[in-house]
Amino acid sequence: MRALLTGGSGFLGGHLVDECVRRGDRVRVLVRPNSDLGHLRDVPGVEFALGDLGDSAALRAACQGVDVVYHLAARVQDFGTRRQFWTTNVTGTENLLAAAQGRAVPRFVYVSSPSAVMNGEHQFDTDERVGYPETFLNLYSETKAAAEQIVLGANSSQLTTCAIRPRGVWGPRDRTGFLPRLVARLAQGSLPDLSGPEPVYASLCYCRNAALACRLAAESDRVGGRAYFVADATGVDVWALIDRIAELFALAPPSRRVSPVLLAGMVGLAELLWRVPLLAARRPPPISRYGLTLLTRTSTYDTSAASRDFGYRPVVDFESGLAQLVAWVHEIGGVGELVRGVRR
Template identity: 60%
Template sequence: MRALVTGASGFLGSHIVDACARAGDEVRVLVREQSDLSYLRTVPGVEFAYGDLRDAASVRRAMDGVDVVHHSAARVTDRGTRAQFWDENVAGTERLMSAAQEAGARRFVFISSPSALMGVRGGDQVDIDESEPFPARHLNLYSETKAAAEQRVLAANRTDFTTVALRPRAVWGPRDHSGFMPRLIAKMMTGSLPDLSGGRRVYASLCYCENAADACVRAARADGVGGRAYFIADEQPVETWSMLAQLAERFGGRPPTRRVNQRVLRAVAFTADMLWKLPPLAERSSPPISRYTLALLTRSATYDTSAAQRDLAPPRVGHEAGMARLEAWIDRIGGVEEFVRKVK
């Protein structure tokens, strides 16, 4: 089939391109000309469509002859106003989906996130499945707009236009320069990451990049997935703070041992979130800490992926195998300093 991939110049998007190519698909990517396209230019047969999700005309041009859309592009940072998040994550998805339907595409695979279920007053989420409801109030604009976009995608499912949402959790692996793992390793290299565990064990589902990308390719072909969301994760969850200590040992950083006052930290995060609602701050920078970032490191978040294993496929790359591939890639690019160089 002919597949269009958005967000292809990014980390997960580039792995979706690889997975589509392995499956024998013709691959077109919707990218900005100013994006870093160096990796995509090494993938044989990739067709480039230049444009932007905010430009409906370029989206329609990119959609010509496409059978399936893998929509990976999104605004994922803490930086930005409500208008920016809604335009890129919700309206952008609607524009892309509308163009796909008009062009006769048969399937739309939306890359959602478990963050869509993160609420302001939420706590641990352990082994939850897809029946878990959305919260009344989301933790941040990213969570809110991913939930809104997912709901619109699934509501658009028709017999001649299959829509499916995948929720990969904490994607990691080679070619990631700005995600959670390089950010945390960068802090441990300088010894600036405190122990936020509060003395309790915090469990997390992670998703190796190829496992997430393979799920996308399967979702583009599987029967019975229309109108459904799926959690996508590695076979086994990890204990967050033990994993961070192991990463510090692997890459020469200092494991987080310095304890901080949790109550003070939560108050600082709340204050930062309130201040960064002001457009002058939100447009220029990310908050130094947020309730969302704090929740990722202090709330357990594990997912029942039995539905994905039944309807799509079980993850084929285990944690240790993925870590070995990550280490080999880090060596190839020049070491851990290069891995974390782009972290801001």
């Protein structure tokens, strides 16, 4: 296949480039002038197209002659104004879809997120029948849901569209995701112990498993107009994992408890203050309803639809993935290097 990727210079995007090249695809990556090409410079045969999601002419040129568009580029930070999120995540997706349609690209794979359907409550082995919530946890969730619906609604006999929802993507080369931020907070000693009497479980998705799911979906004739959860073969106990990460990297596990009343007040105050655009645009809040949900609410997902429709099976198990992550952290110079530059 001839593939165009947006977000190819990012964490999951880089692994999807690897997956496509490993398969023998020809890969073109949309990059901005200031993109950090990093790993991509070492991948043989990758072609670069200069532009961004707001440049319609560049998008049309990038889509010329490709068989599939993988759309990963998004604003994924936990801070920003409504305009910032909407411009990148929604308008940018609309622009790319229009370019793909104009160039008669036959397939469009959108990388979405389970965050699009999170409502702040427990989700146990949830499947794709779950609807979008009436109230979203944050602007990221809201705009990913909006873009996902636009992509799925564009499915037609000329353009097959689908959305892949990997949960908690993790693994080597991640510098900005949930796991580096978690390690940064452990190293700083700022992560409170929010564990309760009952375990909190989560589905996660190792980077190569997520990349494989995207590539398999691009080859299937059964995915048109559908969204799919993808995850590792087994879920994890969130607080047991945090303790293990602390042990692996010689960090102190969380021990400071916070009363539920105080915690609720802190979340309410932070979310009130972060409605001010000047503050929201510059830095992440110290605590948020979204972040609290990830740490205190079970969120596990049923991946049987992905297995049925495009043969998804995780190829890397949790223990192997963890070993690869630890080896990579040591390779780059340890925890200090991993968390350098993490905004928290």
